[in-house]
Structure formats: structure tokens, C-alpha cells
Amino acid sequence: MAKVLCVLYDDPTDGYPTTYARDDLPVIDHYPGGRTTPTPKATDFTPGHPLGSVSGELGLRRFLEERGHTLVVTSDKEVRGGAGSVFDRELPDADVVISQPFWPAYLTPERIAAAKNLKLAITAGIGSDHVDLDAAIAHGGGGPPCSNGVESLGEVAEVTYCNSISVAEHVVMMTLSLVRNYLPSHQVVLDGGWNIADCVARSYDLEGMHVGTVAAGRIGLAVLRRLAPFDVKLHYTDRHRLPAEVERELGLTFHATAAEMAPHCDVVTINAPLHPETEGLFGDELLATMKRGAYLINTARARIVDRDAVERALRGGQLAGYAGDVWYPQPAPADHPWRTMPHHGMTPHISGSSLSAQARYAAGTREILESWLDGTPIRDEYLIVDGGALAGTGAHSYSVTR
Ligand code: NDP
Numbered sequence: 495m496a497k498v499l500c501v502l503y504d505d506p507t508d509g510y511p512t513t514y515a516r517d518d519l520p521v522i523d524h525y526p527g528g529r530t531t532p533t534p535k536a537t538d539f540t541p542g543h544p545l546g547s548v549s550g551e552l553g554l555r556r557f558l559e560e561r562g563h564t565l566v567v568t569s570d571k572e573v574r575g576g577a578g579s580v581f582d583r584e585l586p587d588a589d590v591v592i593s594q595p596f597w598p599a600y601l602t603p604e605r606i607a608a609a610k611n612l613k614l615a616i617t618a619g620i621g622s623d624h625v626d627l628d629a630a631i632a633h634g635g636g637g638p639p640c641s642n643g644v645e646s647l648g649e650v651a652e653v654t655y656c657n658s659i660s661v662a663e664h665v666v667m668m669t670l671s672l673v674r675n676y677l678p679s680h681q682v683v684l685d686g687g688w689n690i691a692d693c694v695a696r697s698y699d700l701e702g703m704h705v706g707t708v709a710a711g712r713i714g715l716a717v718l719r720r721l722a723p724f725d726v727k728l729h730y731t732d733r734h735r736l737p738a739e740v741e742r743e744l745g746l747t748f749h750a751t752a753a754e755m756a757p758h759c760d761v762v763t764i765n766a767p768l769h770p771e772t773e774g775l776f777g778d779e780l781l782a783t784m785k786r787g788a789y790l791i792n793t794a795r796a797r798i799v800d801r802d803a804v805e806r807a808l809r810g811g812q813l814a815g816y817a818g819d820v821w822y823p824q825p826a827p828a829d830h831p832w833r834t835m836p837h838h839g840m841t842p843h844i845s846g847s848s849l850s851a852q853a854r855y856a857a858g859t860r861e862i863l864e865s866w867l868d869g870t871p872i873r874d875e876y877l878i879v880d881g882g883a884l885a886g887t888g889a890h891s892y893s894v895t896r
Pocket residue numbers: 595619620621622655657658661708709710711712713714731732733734735765766767768771772793794795819820843844845846847887890891892
């Protein structure tokens with residue numbers, strides 16, 4: 495029987511909801527490109543209810559306990575001394591760990607080494623960089639065992655595509671809100687004011703601007719498609735070029751690198767995974783090559799940009815705005831400089847955890863667990879690491895250092 499250890503974010507501060515803003519969700523059964531949304535054999539939750547917080551339990555308890563498995567759910571995940579977090583205490587005999595980018599239980603090499611039974615790490619969402627993929631690969635077969643001689647974690651899987659459109663919508667919202675100076679103008683209303691000049695002093699039209707994405711995968715391409723009707727000039731960089739017909743349809747300009755693209759853009763949106771090639775990409779040097787007054791939107795991963803370089807660029811006027819929902823570490827400490835830097839439109843990590851997205855990533859997590867527990871293959875597109883190597887989506891989108 496398996497022990498499944500699930501780390502989720504805390505319930506709402508007023509407790510788990512009993513009423514909801516809307517009665518239903520649109521039914522979406524295919525993603526752009528035709529792949530189906532998750533297809534578990536059954537689900538035990540109501541779409542539209544919170545599933546990503548502790549009491550939601552990703553809708554997994556009945557399913558797992560009826561089969562005789564154990565489910566432990568906690569939000570207590572920080573590394574600390576003494577008795578340690580609930581996550582650290584429960585980890586040594588867990589077979590499966592489920593975590594989320596929004597509230598990541600960092601699976602460091604030390605934790606992987608301590609998790610003697612761990613065979614599968616599932617990301618209930620997209621982006622498995624909170625799992626040390628080098629260590630997962632080393633411990634999954636083929637590589638050297640951990641320092642204590644234990645071979646463990648063999649598979650890393652995520653629910654590919656489950657919240658890509660959710661994030662793309664967030665990027666469009668943040669782009670418009672920065673360029674049009676929405677948040678400060680809304681604050682004027684909340685403060686009882688009416689100074690139009692204060693509101694419009696930093697307000698522009700997006701129309702005609704050059705907008706570029708670093709990566710044109712599921713999210714990046716969805717952002718390009720959603721922004722095209724705004725009559726902007728679209729740019730992208732990616733490791734692989736998009737089909738010529740897509741470039742023609744959207745009027746895209748391709749650049750071989752982010753460094754080549756950045757100086758041409760009024761708005762840059764980052765939609766690449768965090769891995770050794772992208773870590774620290776937007777530092778002082780690259781930011782200095784951007785147009786003065788450019789906007790940078792990052793919903794990918796915080797460490798793709800240099801935290802302090804972004805703050806300097808905003809204070810110095812090189813960037814006119816920065817927005818995103820990804821921080822390092824998460825949760826961000828109260829004194830994180832991005833909370834107080836000027837001209838930002840940050841949210842906590844929420845773009846991929848709308849109630850709509852939660853229904854998909856909960857169903858996808860269940861689908862992965864059903865496959866794994868039944869000994870049938872996990873969908874290839876969900877795989878990041880399998881048997882000691884990058885696999886499936888992981889082989890396409892990630893790289894490792896070893
Ligand atoms: P995809 O795998 O569909 O796309 C990633 C793209 O990044 C691929 O086209 C890949 O290129 C490209 N890429 C990888 N490395 C580089 C590089 N060095 N330079 C340029 N392009 C590169 O992923 P998604 O679009 O679904 O998600 C992207 C990222 O967004 C995730 O990895 C995750 O970190 C983040 N995310 C954030 C969420 C949030 O809630 N804020 C939710 C979901 C995802 P190619 O395949 O051509 O090699």
C-alpha cells in the first residue's frame with residue numbers, strides 16, 4: 495500500500511468556503527492542439543470548489559483510502575531545525591509526494607536522499623523546478639545512488655497544459671494593467687480621489703507596441719495569440735522555431751536569443767521553464783539593453799530574473815513596470831523587495847490556480863496516480879523524469895547540468 499504525501503497551500507483565511515461566486519465552470523475537454531484535458535476514471539470533487547488548498551485535498555482522499563492507501567495532507571513544508579516540518583517528518587516513508595509550484599515543497603537533494611521510499615513526485619500544476627531534477631535523475635536509475643546508498647525517486651510527472659491558458663490570461667491582464675496604469679488608478683478610486691492627471695501620467699495604449707515572448711511553448715504561444723488582436727508587433731525567441739504558417743498567421747519576428755530580442759521590445763513576457771539555461775537570464779546586463787521604459791512580465795519562474803536588478807531597473811526608470819506572480823522563495827518573506835518596489839503589479843503565485851485550473855490539475859493528478867497505482871503508463875506528455883532520464887515533456891522543455 496502506498497503512502498501519498500501531499501503539500502498544498504493554506505485554506506482561505508476565513509476558512510474553507512461554503513458559497514461560491516459562480517455556480518458552474520465552462521466545460522473544456524480539449525486543449526488547443528487537440529489533446530484531451532485529464533481523463534481519470536472518476537473524480538470525487540465538484541469542479542469550481544477549491545481543491546488546491548489543504549481542505550480540498552485535490553479531491554483524492556476517498557479514491558486513495560478506498561484502495562487502502564494513506565493520504566497525508568499538509569501545508570507545513572519549510573526546512574527548519576528541531577522537530578522539522580510536517581513534510582520533513584512524513585517524507586522518509588512516503589512513496590509519492592505531490593506538491594505545487596504555488597506552494598512548493600522543495601525536493602532538494604538532501605530531502606530526496608532522506609526519502610528512502612520515494613518513487614514518484616507529482617506536480618499538481620506545471621513546472622517541476624521545485625524538484626531537484628539532477629538528483630531525481632541520479633536517483634532514478636543509471637546515475638550514482640545518493641550519499642547514503644539509497645536509490646529512490648524514479649519518476650517526476652506534472653499535469654501538462656492544465657493551467658497554461660490560465661497563465662496566458664494572467665499575462666494579458668498584467669500587460670494591459672501595467673501599460674494602462676490600471677492598479678494605481680484603481681487605488682485613486684479606493685482612496686476617494688479623482689485626479690485624472692495622476693492616473694494618466696503613466697498610461698499608454700498597447701496598440702502599436704512591440705511585444706516579445708521568451709519561449710513560445712503552450713503559454714508563450716497562447717499569449718501571442720491573445721495579444722495579436724491588439725494590433726501589436728509580435729516577437730519571440732525559443733530553442734525551436736514555430737511552424738512557418740504560425741509565424742505568418744501572427745506576423746511573428748523570430749530572434750535567436752532573448753538578448754537579440756529584448757532591445758526591440760516595449761513589453762517582454764517570460765514563458766520559459768527555469769533550468770540552467772534560463773536561470774538569471776534577465777540581470778543588469780540584459781535589462782540595460784532594453785528600451786528605456788519597457789515593461790517586463792514574468793509568470794514563469796522568479797529566478798529567471800535577478801531580483802535586485804529588477805528593483806534597480808524600476809527605481810532608475812529603465813523599466814516602466816514589472817509584473818508577475820512568481821517569487822523566490824515561496825511564500826515570499828514580508829520584506830521581499832518586490833513587495834515595495836515602484837511600478838510593480840505583482841500578485842502571489844495565483845495565475846495557474848484559478849478555480850477553473852484547479853479542477854483540471856486535480857483531475858490530472860488523479861489520472862497520474864491511477865496510472866501509477868495500476869502499473870499502466872503515465873501519459874507521455876505528463877512525464878518530466880522517468881527511469882533516470884528526462885522524458886516526455888521534460889525531455890523537450892528542460893535541461894539538466896549533469
Ligand atoms: P512548454 O513546455 O509548453 O513551453 C516551454 C517553452 O520554453 C518551450 O517552447 C521550450 O522550447 C522553451 N524554452 C526552454 N528553454 C528555453 C530557452 N533557454 N530559451 C528560449 N526558450 C526556451 O511550457 P509552458 O508554456 O506550459 O510553461 C512554461 C513555464 O511557465 C513552465 O515551465 C513554468 O515554469 C511556468 N508556469 C507558470 C505557472 C504559474 O502559475 N505562474 C503555471 C504553469 C507554468 P522548446 O520546447 O522549443 O525546446
